[in-house]
Amino acid sequence: MKKLVALLLTLVMALSMVLTAASAETELKIYLFGEAQNMDKVLARFYAESGLGIKLNLVWNTGADHREKMPLLIGNEEPCDLVFDAYWMNLATMIKQEMYADISSYFHNDAYPGLKAAFSESYLAQVTEADGAIYALPITQAPNDLQCIFYREDLAQKYGITIDSLESLEAYFKAVKENEPDMVAPLGIGGGRALYYLDSDIMEKRLANVFEFSGTGTAVGMEFEVAISEDGKTVLGAGAIGAPDAYYANFPAPYNTNTRSERAITKLTKWAQYTQANSITEEDAKNNLFFTGLCAAIEGNISGYETCKAEIEKIQDAKLGMFVYNDGLRNRTPGYFVTSGQTAWNFLCVPYYSQNIDAAMQFIDWIFQSPENHDLFELGIAGEDFTLNDAGEYTKLTGSNVYTFPGYELTWNPNFIRTNANLDDQVKALVKYMNDPTSYTASAVDGFTFDNQATPALATAYAAVTAVQSEYIRPLMHGTYGADTAAMLAEYWDKASAAGIETVRQAVMEQVQAFLDAHGK
């Protein structure tokens, strides 16, 4: 009897080993942030249709966790084959620390037709290093997202206000502040995002060859602005918030004074009277305030329109309105979009130690092999999760079983754009404008990224300045200092100067000049 049992067990073990060997699959561990819903059916369809023998293991972090967790996880060589990263997360540091694999050989490669079709040389230019290496796969539809204010159209109608200018926006805020006591504020803003680009002239400055570069300061608002000559060959000067006007002397008029400081003193403090108290510690204004009806507007990007609309309509009688506050962009002026250094915002990377680089690239290649494949991951299963009209525009179906996925982390690509058929005409026109290459003017600094660790002296100064900025950035960008803003700016600049901000400024100018010299634009 014992022998029989032993024989049976041996047979079962042998059979399982044979079966395992026969179904050898590669499992890709992919780290993204946010969440997808009802993804199993899409994965099942992918497994059935692709024939690649690739299984996907998607791990979802929260946004804040993703930024902090991934460098440690990858530094520890934990299993990971694809990871979302961006310059606004850890990309620059991770590339400098050689944490990502070179994936350049997979592009313009006939063995990967999907990648070849979706990733043109110009699209990859920004991520192509001087030696031809590519460490990050850009995931973006257009080089810029259209910044806007999402507001409650029902409340605007209630107070008889049509929002078509900054003045009417302020009138709306005033009306809400005076008449909606249950709301905590007319405008909800997040601690980190602050009053982003509201009432700024960032695009006009870029058109005048004044560029701001992320990575040269702690966050939006604290970076250096660099003026470049009209021929795009010479750096004219660089300045930052708090700097004396003398730094801006060589900038083109009307930007030859410190307009960043001016915005902080006059504009941000003005808008701050309509934001919630204690805004600098707010972690998620959109979900905590706007979607719950506790504020009447938030700042956002047009790519978030559909989500906002769906969430706002859950509030009784509420309707979503959208206002693009930059006149040139709202009026869809051709060539009004100018990029500053980066032409893509989101990226996928493969850790250097991954044993499944081929499989990871095969998976991405499969997505871009056909619109149907792409639709599967971006929109779900046709007829079940979405439908397409004759113009190729999609309608998302509703129901608890519907698939949702943050396409900006995997599927967005300028050659694979589908528009929502149900957007109202104004929004649809703006989305088309944003995705149209003729809306953009190429700049001399496209592809430039600042290396804040280039020399030990720069690394030290950058760290010291960052420490100083960490104390001032939020109150300044939230307009919290009010009437004391000018004094606090002076205090900030004194401390930043002592910390070595001049070293950073010189490095910014030198690196931009070196980039212009090398690229000869």
Place this chain on the structure above:
Amino acid sequence: MPQSNTAVPKPIPKQRFLREMKQNGFLYLLTLPGILFFFVFSYVPMGGLVIAFQDYSMRYGIFGSRFNGVDNFKFLFQTGDIWRVTGNTLFLNILFILFTTLMSVFLAVLFSEVRSRGFKRITQSISILPNFVSWTVIALFLDAFIDPTTGMLAKWLARMGYPVDFYANAAVWPTLLVFLRIWQGAGYGAIVYIATIVGIDPQIYEAADIDGATRLQKIFRITIPILKPTIILMTLFGVGRIFYGDFGMIYALVGDNSLLFKTTDVIDTYVYRMMRMLRNYGMSAATGMFQSVLGFLFIMVVNWLARKLEPDSALF
């Protein structure tokens, strides 16, 4: 006049060591788990401090990264921030140690004076309970009190004509933090003192009763003096950790609210923020090492002082 050398010759160290082991070997064996614990979790990780002197690369690790001397320490002193956060760490911890010790002793004396055992048990349990509430939860409680628009305390103060924007006013936070620290830790801290009081010989109190001592006199002339070595010992333990600014508490309560950094930014929160913003492990390790060295020097000085003032209370 020369003295004859009649003293017994001292055993050589090896003999002394063997004799000691023979006599107290079992006791030394009992200390082994503790020694191992500190060796593994406190001494072995010190090897990682080498990162503070390296241009640390995550890819190449400790053994493959380039040494860069003291470059990682320079940024600390370039801003002057380190002195501010060191000052805050010291100031807040001194307040915490002082007030929680006072309150713990006060509570211990109160509990020991209560005659009703049922009442004593209930009140003691209630006073210990906050120790088990996490700082994240306490932060939520606090928000319900001090939020400028919805907080009960903030609204009440505003109605009384004393509006205080707690989240924008750095000056009120040391008081607020001390209050919370007392609420959270004083009851738990009282346990040690209660145990000491329970151990006091009742005959001393009986003798005092015969001498006609009042209750207050017994407290101040018997209980407190007997508690003194325990108080000094517990204070020394607290001082030993004085450069660890209780990250869990301060970050949960203050977060990234830079308006409050002037009084609440301590070395721990500073290190964490720099780590998040710079992603520079070398510089973060340098800040951490600076914290450890200061802590070590501080405990040596305090112990030296304790030995001078009360030799029995010194740690070593």
